Every structure is written in structure tokens, then in C-alpha cells.
Amino acid sequence: xxxxxxxxxxxxxxxxxxxxxxxxxxxxxxxxxxxxxxxxxxxxxxxxxxxxxxxxxxxxxxxxxxxxxxxxxxxxxxxxxxxxxxxxxxxxxxxxxxxxxxxxxxxxxxxxxxxxxxxxxxxxxxxxxxxxxxxxxxxxxxxxxxxxxxxxxxxxxxxxxxxxxxxxxxxxxxxxxxxxxxxxxxxxxxxxxxxxxxxxxxxxxxxxxxxxxxxxxxxxxxxxxxxxxxxxxxxxxxxxxxxxxxxxxxxxxxxxxxxxxxxxxxxxxxxxxxxxxxxxxxxxxxxxxxxxxxxxxxxxxxxxxxxxxxxxxxxxxxxxxxxxx
Amino acid sequence: xxxxxxxxxxxxxxxxxxxxxxxxxxxxxxxxxxxxxxxxxxxxxxxxxxxxxxxxxxxxxxxxxxxxxxxxxxxxxxxxxxxxxxxxxxxxxxxxxxxxxxxxxxxxxxxxxxxxxxxxxxxxxxxxxxxxxxxxxxxxxxxxxxxxxxxxxxxxxxxxxxxxxxxxxxxxxxxxxxxxxxxxxxxxxxxxxxxxxxxxxxxxxxxxxxxxxxxxxxxxxxxxxxxxxxxxxxxxxxxxxxxxxxxxxxxxxxxxxxxxxxxxxxxxxxxxxxxxxxxxxxxxxxxxxxxxxxxxxxxxxxxxxxxxxxxxxxxxxxxxxxxxxxxxxxxxxxxxxxxxxxxxxxxxxxxxxxxxxxxxxxxxxxxxxxxxxxxxxxxxxxxxxxxx
Numbered sequence: 001x002x003x004x005x006x007x008x009x010x011x012x013x014x015x016x017x018x019x020x021x022x023x024x025x026x027x028x029x030x031x032x033x034x035x036x037x038x039x040x041x042x043x044x045x046x047x048x049x050x051x052x053x054x055x056x057x058x059x060x061x062x063x064x065x066x067x068x069x070x071x072x073x074x075x076x077x078x079x080x081x082x083x084x085x086x087x088x089x090x091x092x093x094x095x096x097x098x099x100x101x102x103x104x105x106x107x108x109x110x111x112x113x114x115x116x117x118x119x120x121x122x123x124x125x126x127x128x129x130x131x132x133x134x135x136x137x138x139x140x141x142x143x144x145x146x147x148x149x150x151x152x153x154x155x156x157x158x159x160x161x162x163x164x165x166x167x168x169x170x171x172x173x174x175x176x177x178x179x180x181x182x183x184x185x186x187x188x189x190x191x192x193x194x195x196x197x198x199x200x201x202x203x204x205x206x207x208x209x210x211x212x213x214x215x216x217x218x219x220x221x222x223x224x225x226x227x228x229x230x231x232x233x234x235x236x237x238x239x240x241x242x243x244x245x246x247x248x249x250x251x252x253x254x255x256x257x258x259x260x261x262x263x264x265x266x267x268x269x270x271x272x273x274x275x276x277x278x279x280x281x282x283x284x285x286x287x288x289x290x291x292x293x294x295x296x297x298x299x300x301x302x303x304x305x306x307x308x309x310x311x312x313x314x315x316x317x318x319x320x321x322x323x324x325x
Numbered sequence: 326x327x328x329x330x331x332x333x334x335x336x337x338x339x340x341x342x343x344x345x346x347x348x349x350x351x352x353x354x355x356x357x358x359x360x361x362x363x364x365x366x367x368x369x370x371x372x373x374x375x376x377x378x379x380x381x382x383x384x385x386x387x388x389x390x391x392x393x394x395x396x397x398x399x400x401x402x403x404x405x406x407x408x409x410x411x412x413x414x415x416x417x418x419x420x421x422x423x424x425x426x427x428x429x430x431x432x433x434x435x436x437x438x439x440x441x442x443x444x445x446x447x448x449x450x451x452x453x454x455x456x457x458x459x460x461x462x463x464x465x466x467x468x469x470x471x472x473x474x475x476x477x478x479x480x481x482x483x484x485x486x487x488x489x490x491x492x493x494x495x496x497x498x499x500x501x502x503x504x505x506x507x508x509x510x511x512x513x514x515x516x517x518x519x520x521x522x523x524x525x526x527x528x529x530x531x532x533x534x535x536x537x538x539x540x541x542x543x544x545x546x547x548x549x550x551x552x553x554x555x556x557x558x559x560x561x562x563x564x565x566x567x568x569x570x571x572x573x574x575x576x577x578x579x580x581x582x583x584x585x586x587x588x589x590x591x592x593x594x595x596x597x598x599x600x601x602x603x604x605x606x607x608x609x610x611x612x613x614x615x616x617x618x619x620x621x622x623x624x625x626x627x628x629x630x631x632x633x634x635x636x637x638x639x640x641x642x643x644x645x646x647x648x649x650x651x652x653x654x655x656x657x658x659x660x661x662x663x664x665x666x667x668x669x670x671x672x673x674x675x676x677x678x679x680x681x682x683x684x685x686x687x688x689x690x691x692x693x694x695x696x697x698x699x700x701x702x703x704x705x706x707x708x709x710x711x712x713x
Contacts, residue, residue, distance in 0.1 A: 038424075039423040039424060040419060040422075040423045041416075041419045041420045041422075041423040041424040044415075044416055044419045044420075045416065048412075048416065141504075142502070144507060149504060149507065149508075150437065150504040151435075151436040151437050151440065151459060151461075151504065151508075152411055152436075152437045152440060152441070154440070237412070241411075241412060241415055241441065242444050243411060243415070243440055243441045243444065244411070245410075245411040245437040245441070247409065247410050247411060247412075247437070248411075248412065284416070284420070287405055287406075293406075294368070
């Protein structure tokens with residue numbers, strides 16, 4: 001039932017297929033949005049929404065498509081951030097090279113971590129990934145000779161071939177381009193045989209294995225891919241913000257990322273983007289409520305999950321399809 | 326069924342959110358108030374800093390406005406809660422600067438949130454008074470950045486100065502592995518030589534350790550030991566103090582300003598007798614002699630705060646009081662809210678008496694406190710006593 005409705009959805013969502021309208025629509029939004037920006041603060045929020053979106057698009061591949069939970073993705077994010085920062089600040093590497101090396105390093109870490117822990121399922125996997133995130137956070141906070149400890153460390157600005165990215169506009173363009181690339185990669189992966197394998201093992205690993213799918217390999221691969229997305233966003237964040245602290249690896253941050261994916265809609269790349277964007281912008285909008293901010297934020301999350309149980313994008317687009325058919 | 330229709334739910338949601346943001350920003354701008362922005366860690370792990378800071382700022386802005394404002398203009402306070410997260414602090418600083426167009430920023434409860442905000446305030450050229458501890462905030466001196474709280478280094482210096490007076494030279498150091506402990510240990514090691522202090526032992530304990538007998542036994546056996554300094558925060562120092570007496574170590578024990586609260590005496594009990602530590606004047610407001618220049622200020626602040634919020638005053642709220650009053654004082658002297666003029670006025674502050682000490686700022690010193698900001702206390706009969 002579930003599989004057939006999804007196949008159905010895929011046929012009718014012509015604009016959400018990788019080679020057509022979905023990405024074009026997102027590109028249009030990214031290009032037009034700055035027209036409504038009054039000042040640099042709007043750019044800042046948009047850039048953070050973009051960076052969170054990149055992480056969530058990756059995390060959604062793992063959670064939404066492959067059905068594996070990770071409560072430690074902030075750890076990968078922070079490793080990407082600190083890796084880029086350390087190589088550039090302490091060892092004087094060019095920032096772009098530092099970023100690429102850090103992301104490659106994180107991929108290796110994710111592979112080594114993923115091999116043993118992805119044998120676990122459900123709560124046990126959640127525990128193991130949570131443990132990983134906590135370890136990263138503790139190491140970053142305590143190895144203060146290298147990382148500056150709990151007070152954080154400064155990061156030099158991003159430069160490529162003599163061009164130094166400083167302005168909000170430049171960063172908006174960089175993050176926008178990276179987001180489009182991330183969505184394009186994710187959509188292609190989803191539509192590939194690997195994507196179908198992931199969805200198969202999500203439904204039943206036993207059935208998938210019988211159909212000849214190498215479940216452990218696919219799970220580790222998608223884990224590494226999602227870690228790479230998080231690490232890349234981490235590196236960009238470090239250069240953009242110019243300052244990073246170990247709180248970027250905190251457990252709360254990991255939970256926040258998972259919430260974004262679930263809120264936007266699992267197994268929907270555009271859902272991940274919407275979820276990340278809304279949950280980045282919403283706390284900024286709610287500051288007018290002062291001490292009621294967190295209560296209202298929580299209530300909105302609960303209401304969304306009650307009335308839009310599959311997440312914002314899948315539920316709403318499902319409703320639309322039913323309404324127009 | 327076009328793209329636009331299908332995207333409508335998403336766009337209308339985004340529209341609502343943006344409308345809310347604009348609404349929030351548009352409430353002000355009726356008259357021309359003096360805009361004071363603040364980023365504080367009101368929630369999260371550093372809420373013990375941000376909460377009293379927020380309460381203090383709100384109370385005194387209210388009072389100043391009730392008294393007619395400053396240079397004939399009302400104050401308008403905008404506080405954002407960063408939850409102790411440096412990334413959020415950065416965004417909120419940007420918001421204060423670009424959206425709320427504040428004239429001055431007071432805040433940054435923690436060193437992390439302050440450091441995240443510094444590049445932005447330096448770029449935007451807005452006077453910024455931090456409420457965080459680290460020396461690194463004002464060293465090297467940054468043109469637009471000031472701070473009010475005393476530093477770890479000053480606490481070390483105060484303790485070493487007292488030791489020198491008592492002719493205690495060979496000192497053992499024991500500290501925890503938390504952020505506060507580590508930072509203070511490093512600063513103490515740096516300045517010990519300047520006071521002729523020789524660190525003869527340097528032991529550490531874990532944050533969750535429930536017994537420090539092993540470290541203290543080692544310290545006790547150190548030849549020529551004359552005093553012990555515990556650079557610690559939270560539970561650790563209480564246990565150190567208890568173990569210290571159990572082991573019968575007789576040389577003087579010094580604690581840091583990190584445990585300067587009644588709670589410490591309560592938990593350590595009789596073992597705390599004779600322990601010395603440096604503390605801000607605010608904690609011993611009533612004990613200060615009437616001739617003390619700070620007495621009037623700290624007693625008034627303590628009374629106001631405790632009357633309004635029915636909770637004990639803390640030095641952190643005092644830092645916020647000092648930050649706000651320094652700004653108000655500077656705006657009065659500058660006669661405007663012109664950012665460069667206010668900055669210059671802040672830098673030229675001389676003899677301003679705050680809860681943290683007597684502040685003398687200059688182009689090379691953006692903290693402006695000397696060692697007199699700390700009072701050396703000794704625990705006597707289960708209470709604090711000023712060391713004369």
C-alpha cells in the first residue's frame with residue numbers, strides 16, 4: 001500500500017524529479033528571495049537556513065530514505081567545522097583545501113564509525129550515534145590546546161584564488177549554490193538504484209536482502225554521504241561565522257537537526273529544505289513573544305506533528321493531490 | 326495544477342513567518358529613544374549568568390525611564406536570549422545591529438558568545454560592553470570592545486599578593502578539569518613568578534570526582550609546602566576543603582572567587598574555617614566599612630535587586646549593572662548617542678564606581694579594574710570576614 005502510493009506520488013510530482021522543475025523552482029526561490037531582504041540580518045538568517053538545509057538534505061537520506069536514525073550528526077558537523085578551522089588557522093592551509101581535506105577526513109571517520117554501529121537497530125542505533133556525538137563534543141571541549149576549549153576558536157575568512165569571501169551577498173551566493181548542488185546530488189541518489197535499495201531496506205531488511213541488496217554496504221554508504229553533507233556545511237559555517245565553539249557538536253543540536261527533517265517531512269528532499277528553513281526562521285520570528293517563545297515554539301511543533309503527521313511537505317502535497325484529482 | 330499552486334502551502338507559511346518578523350521589528354520608532362541592545366544566555370547551561378543579568382538590565386532601564394530617561398530621551402532595551410550558543414549570539418548581534426539599529430550593545434554572558442559577536446561589532450563600529458570573564462576579550466585591546474567583570478588573572482594576583490604578604494612562597498596548586506578551573510590554573514601559572522611564588526606541586530581532579538585524598542596526600546608530602554591554592558568551581562572545592570582537614574594539612578588553604586557564595590560555607594561546614602578567597606565587594610556589601618568607596622553602590626544594588634526579585638544577588642547581575650551604568654554615564658558625557666563619541670566617552674571613564682570596583686578605562690585598558698576590585702575574605706565562625 002505504502003510503496004504503491006509512493007510510486008504514484010512520484011509519477012505525479014513531475015516538478016520534483018531531479019531532471020526537471022523541482023530544482024529549478026528552488027533555484028528561482030534562492031535567486032528571488034534577496035529582493036525581499038531589508039538588511040544583512042535577513043541574509044544572515046537565510047544563510048543559516050541554507051546551511052541547515054544542506055545538513056538536513058543529507059540527514060534525510062539516512063533517516064527518511066534508509067530508515068536509520070542518527071542522534072550524532074552535530075558531531076560530524078562540528079568535525080567538519082573544526083577540521084577546516086584547525087587546518088586553516090593553525091597550519092596555514094588554504095581554506096578551500098582545508099575544507100576538502102576536513103570533509104574527506106570526516107568521510108573516513110563516518111566509515112569507521114558506521115561499519116560497526118550500523119549493525120544496530122532502532123533504539124540501539126540511536127544510543128550508539130548519540131554516544132558518538134557526545135564523544136566529539138567532549139573531545140572538542142577538553143582538548144583546549146588545539147581547539148581553544150569551551151570558549152571556542154577563531155577561524156580565518158574563506159579565500160579562493162585570491163578572492164576573500166566576506167560580504168553577506170558573497171556568502172548567500174556560495175551557500176545558495178551549495179544547497180542547489182546538495183539537493184541535486186540527493187535527488188539523483190534517490191532516483192538511482194541505490195535510492196531504491198535504500199527504500200527497500202527501509203521497509204524490510206530481510207526482504208531487501210532476499211532481493212539481493214547488500215544492506216550493510218548500502219547503510220554504511222548512505223551514512224557516509226549524510227556525514228559528508230553535514231561536514232561540508234560545518235566547514236562553510238566555520239568560515240562564514242569566523243568563530244566556532246564546541247556547542248556546535250552538542251546533543252541538543254543533533255536533536256534539532258533530526259527535528260528539522262521530521263518536521264519538513266521524511267523521505268522528501270524538499271521537505272528537508274522546508275523543515276530546516278522554517279525551524280531556522282521561526283525562533284527568530286518568535287523572539288517578539290519573549291518568555292513565551294519556547295512554549296509557543298513547542299506548541300507549533302506539536303500541532304504540526306498532530307495535524308501534518310508525515311511532515312509539512314509530504315502531507316500538504318498529498319492533500320493537494322487528493323483535492324485536485 | 327501549476328508549480329505555484331503546489332508550492333502555495335510552503336510560500337504562505339514563509340510569508341506568515343516573515344510578516345511576523347516585520348511586525349516584531351515595526352513596534353518601535355514612535356519617538357527617538359536610546360536603543361540599548363543585549364545578547365544574554367538567559368536559558369541553557371549558562372543561565373546562572375544570563376538570568377540575573379537580564380533581570381538587572383530590565384529593572385534599571387525601567388528605573389532610568391521612570392526618572393525621565395537619559396539626556397532627555399527614553400531608553401529602549403532589546404534583549405535576545407542566545408541560550409549560550411555562539412552561533413545564535415552571532416545572529417542576534419547581527420539583528421541588533423542591522424534590524425534594531427541599536428546605539429550600543431551590552432552583553433555576551435559567556436566568553437564564547439562574546440567572541441562570536443566581536444567581529445560584527447568591530448565591523449559595524451558599535452560600542453560593546455561584554456559581561457564575560459576571559460582576558461582574551463580585551464587583550465589585545467579592540468577599539469569598540471570593553472568588559473566589566475574582573476578576570477581569573479586578577480583573582481590569581483590577589484591571592485598571590487596576599488600570600489606574599491604572609492611570606493608564603495612554596496605553593497601547591499590543585500584544580501579541576503572544567504573550563505573555569507583550567508583557565509584559572511593557566512593564568513595562575515603565568516603570573517606566579519611575578520609575585521615570587523614558586524609552584525611546587527600541580528595536581529588535577531576530574532569534574533565528577535568525589536574524593537581528592539590521593540592528590541592532597543601527594544601535596545602534603547611535598548617538601549617545604551607553605552600554602553595550597555584550589556582553582557575550582559562547583560562541587561570540587563568543597564570536597565578538597567573537607568579532605569584537606571581530614572588529612573590534617575595545616576598550611577593555609579586558598580580557594581578561588583569561583584566558590585565565593587554562602588553555599589560553599591554551608592557545604593564545607595567546619596572544614597571551611599580559615600579558608601581564604603578573593604571575592605567581589607558585592608558579596609560582602611554589609612561587611613564593608615563605611616569609608617569604602619564602593620559601599621553605597623553595592624548596598625543599593627543588593628537592596629534593589631533582592632527587594633524586587635526575592636532572590637540572592639550575584640556578581641553576574643552586578644556586571645550587567647556596571648555595563649549599563651557605564652554606557653549611561655558615557656552617553657551623558659557625550660551628550661548624544663553618536664557611536665564614536667560614546668565610545669570615546671566610555672574609554673575616558675575615570676573613577677566610575679561600580680559593583681565590580683572602581684573603573685578607570687584608557688586606550689590601553691578596556692577593563693579598568695585593579696586588584697582592589699577583589700576583597701580577600703576569610704571564613705570565620707561560619708561566615709565571611711574581611712581580611713584587613
